Amino acid sequence: MPRWGMVIDLDKCTGCGACVAACKQENNVAYNTPEEAERGRTLSWINIMTEVEGEYPHLRVRYLPLPCMHCDNPPCIKVCPVRATYKADNGIVAQIYPRCIGCRYCMAACPYTVKDFNWFEPQWDPEIKKTTNPDVSLRPKGVVEKCTFCHHRLIKAREQAALEGREMLEEEYQPACVETCPANAMFFGDLDDPNSIVARLSRSPRAFRLMEDLGTEPKVYYLSEGEKII
């Protein structure tokens, strides 16, 4: 069984936001009015955190794309009263939208603050509504959602391979953000396969994970030459 993981090279990331846009489109993430966004109700499965260092004029801005870490020991699933969020055998932490009762306990328990809640009935631009991705279900109001590592793409790739009577290749399953990144800063693959690119990169001396001391065992690695950001 593979253990899917991601590596993001912060030294390459330009903070362009292409991953955020690609993710929104791929996963039918609803739109928000600017007023709602102002109030902290943005729905976005991957966010770009910015950190400004130093004093003007010696400013340095650092970017950190933040999807769900798909923790191997996820604090979020432990607290869910109805098992509407769980860790699959392949390590992906998934949500079951039709089951979630919207208690938001998982949001409170996630140390990375990556879960989003549908505060209102989700809305799309009428034009975009026509072109939603049929592979991803639309969420109703009142449930929690988050990054799934584009899990539907895995299913699709697996089925395609089965149809052709062969093993699925690792490259066939890539999340939308990784596929889009124009700076080639994101990598995705099987962390348990020692030869995969993500496994090799995760062993690099530049590699670190966020809040490793919490013991959540995130499966998203970051690469950075400088000292750890967080």
Add this chain to the structure above:
Amino acid sequence: MGYDPDEILYKPIEKPSPVFWYTVAGLLVIIGWALFMYVRQLYLGLGVTGMNQPVSWGFYIVNFVFFIGISHAGTLISAILRLSKAEWRRPITRMAEVITAIVLAIGGLHPIIDLGRPDRLLNIFRTGRLQSPLLWDVTSITAYFTASTVYLYIPLIPDIAILRDRGAKPQWLYKFLSWGYQGTERQKHVLERAMNILMVMVIPIAVSVHTVISYIFSMTLQPGWHSTIFGPYFVVGAIFSGIAALLIVMIAFRKVFHFEAYLKEVHFRYLGNLLLIMSLLWFYFTFSEYLTGYFGHEPFEMRVFFYKFSGKYAPYYWGMVMCNFVIPVLILSFKKTKRIPGILIAAIAVTIGMWLERLIIVVPSLANTRLPYPTGIYVPSLVEWSLLIGAVSVFVLGFVLFSRFFPLISVWEIKEGRETSVKEVSERLESYLPDTESVRY
């Protein structure tokens, strides 16, 4: 029937004043408004509240913890007083038990109000995970509610029987609820046994309830929540706020129904002592909790800490310290101020202070995320305020309705006190004294 010295206790039931109806009507208007606001929230979504990301819990969870805390007034205090044979408990226990039953129902509804999908509530039974602290809550609150309503009802039976025999209306209600109680020796015996069993049972359940509520927070890894003393800290706070609520209720009904002869200065003084002890205990816990946090100086912990001490939540934090510690300790330490008006002020202060404490526990930890996320701001909306006021109105309404149909002071226990306890207590007292024969040199 001859002259009954406790005539005044039946008065609210047999000759209700017109004020009763005005009060009920007024409260119903407020509750109707709150209900309207809730339906609107159901229809539009939780976006109508002030909650957001990262402050994904707000007033509803605060009120949940607060109301369930108040519920410890009742059953716990009345059980402890009964168990320890404190004779002064007699006019108090009933009110304490009523508080518990009403407030538990209100508190228990709050997590449901807070759900994004209350229509799927039954998933808790369909696909529930007993590993989730929320399920522990469901279990212990249900147990507590059951136990405390039974514990309210059983000692009420003899009073219902008295009312039935006096011909109070509606007769069918009293006939039905008194279960043919006639006050025979055997019935009395069974009643007492049942009360004894419940009394002992209810104490651990009550303690478990607020411990488990604290676990909702302390089981997560979040700074400011992940604390080992949260269980006892919450229980102490709960009993503390419970006593304060009990005092307010007692003072209010003493005034309204002229119970001065029953609820005497001495009752308030004793309860005031309890309140003082709880205030000191609460301070001890708060001090330990924050000092350990500060001393460790863990960076994330410190962000939450300073958010409370000198940041946005400083007014609430220091307000809480004033209300929970400074005011009650000052008032209750001096004989001069430890009178009913003073005690009322202290009790109101504690109630407000304990509500603030719950707010201070829930919001700052959520607002200060570990990642350099913009710090969250939480401003409760009109909906949340309306539902808070609505919840308080339901509490008052519950009490007013109860007092319309049942005596707020346990009549039979008062009579028992008058008739048998004086003798019993002096005998008991004698048994405490050293036996003269056995004193040898």
